[in-house]
Amino acid sequence: MQAIFKPPKAIRGGIPICFPQFGNCGSLEQHGFARNKIWVIDENPPPLPPNDSNGKAFIDLLLKPSEEDLKGWPHSFEFRLRVSLAANGDLSMISRVRNINGKPFTYSFAYHTYLSVSDISEVRIEGLETLDYLDNLCQKERFTEQGDAITFESEVDRVYLSTPNVIAVLDHEKKRTFVIKKEGLPDVVVWNPWDKKSKAMADFGDEEYKYMLCVDGAAIEKPITIKPGEEWTGRLELSVVPSSYCSEYFDPHQRGF
Numbered sequence: 298m299q300a301i302f303k304p305p306k307a308i309r310g311g312i313p314i315c316f317p318q319f320g321n322c323g324s325l326e327q328h329g330f331a332r333n334k335i336w337v338i339d340e341n342p343p344p345l346p347p348n349d350s351n352g353k354a355f356i357d358l359l360l361k362p363s364e365e366d367l368k369g370w371p372h373s374f375e376f377r378l379r380v381s382l383a384a385n386g387d388l389s390m391i392s393r394v395r396n397i398n399g400k401p402f403t404y405s406f407a408y409h410t411y412l413s414v415s416d417i418s419e420v421r422i423e424g425l426e427t428l429d430y431l432d433n434l435c436q437k438e439r440f441t442e443q444g445d446a447i448t449f450e451s452e453v454d455r456v457y458l459s460t461p462n463v464i465a466v467l468d469h470e471k472k473r474t475f476v477i478k479k480e481g482l483p484d485v486v487v488w489n490p491w492d493k494k495s496k497a498m499a500d501f502g503d504e505e506y507k508y509m510l511c512v513d514g515a516a517i518e519k520p521i522t523i524k525p526g527e528e529w530t531g532r533l534e535l536s537v538v539p540s541s542y543c544s545e546y547f548d549p550h551q552r553g554f
């Protein structure tokens with residue numbers, strides 16, 4: 298990617314954290330400030346269930362609002378992120394947002410997950426068929442998806458609503474499938490900028506839209522409200538499996554974790 302590694306702008310690629318705002322639905326910068334910040338290592342995070350990190354390598358990160366952040370979004374919080382990598386390559390991310398403010402606050406959230414694919418025209422997403430979505434290309438108008446798996450032949454920028462906790466992204470050419478499992482994240486954003494928008498983005502190669510797809514576990518349509526002292530958790534697990542395994546592995550009705 299032609300990503301630009303120059304703070305304070307977000308780096309395109311990876312899994313930026315969109316918080317406390319998704320997109321431009323609010324007064325903050327696009328996708329909120331969290332992805333543009335330097336997080337610190339959390340030396341002493343509150344415990345998580347042992348299953349979350351058994352046998353995995355992990356790091357705990359912490360974000361607290363700066364004076365500047367509080368001017369634009371006057372709510373004190375602690376955002377803890379554990380990123381874990383299992384020996385088989387499974388990546389999991391656990392976000393915990395704690396309200397340390399005197400009053401409730403409300404936010405949106407997304408794991409803006411860039412997936413690398415062999416050829417976007419050979420990719421399909423399973424798990425979102427027949428669901429309602431908000432189309433960011435039509436002023437967030439609500440539509441209903443047809444019965445078939447989602448495929449790509451033009452720009453897509455949608456927020457699928459009330460989604461199952463397991464979504465599969467099948468890369469036909471590479472014969473591999475990304476399995477996205479999530480918890481606490483009812484929505485799924487699907488984004489591919491296609492040719493025209495790619496050319497308009499300085500940090501994105503003209504042809505790169507062919508080799509990427511964003512599929513984000515998110516909470517957007519119904520933003521999350523937490524009371525003083527309360528904590529919210531949102532989990533995402535990303536695995537890559539050979540597509541031949543998929544029919545056994547992939548059950549959209551399965552619980553996330």
Ligand SMILES: O=P(O)(O)OC[C@H]1O[C@@H](O)[C@H](O)[C@@H](O)[C@@H]1O
Pocket residue numbers: 307320327328409433454455486488511513
């Ligand atoms: O260029 P950004 O700020 O990283 O955002 C990229 C895209 O992110 C998607 O999640 C949004 O739905 C799109 O509308 C947006 O264009």
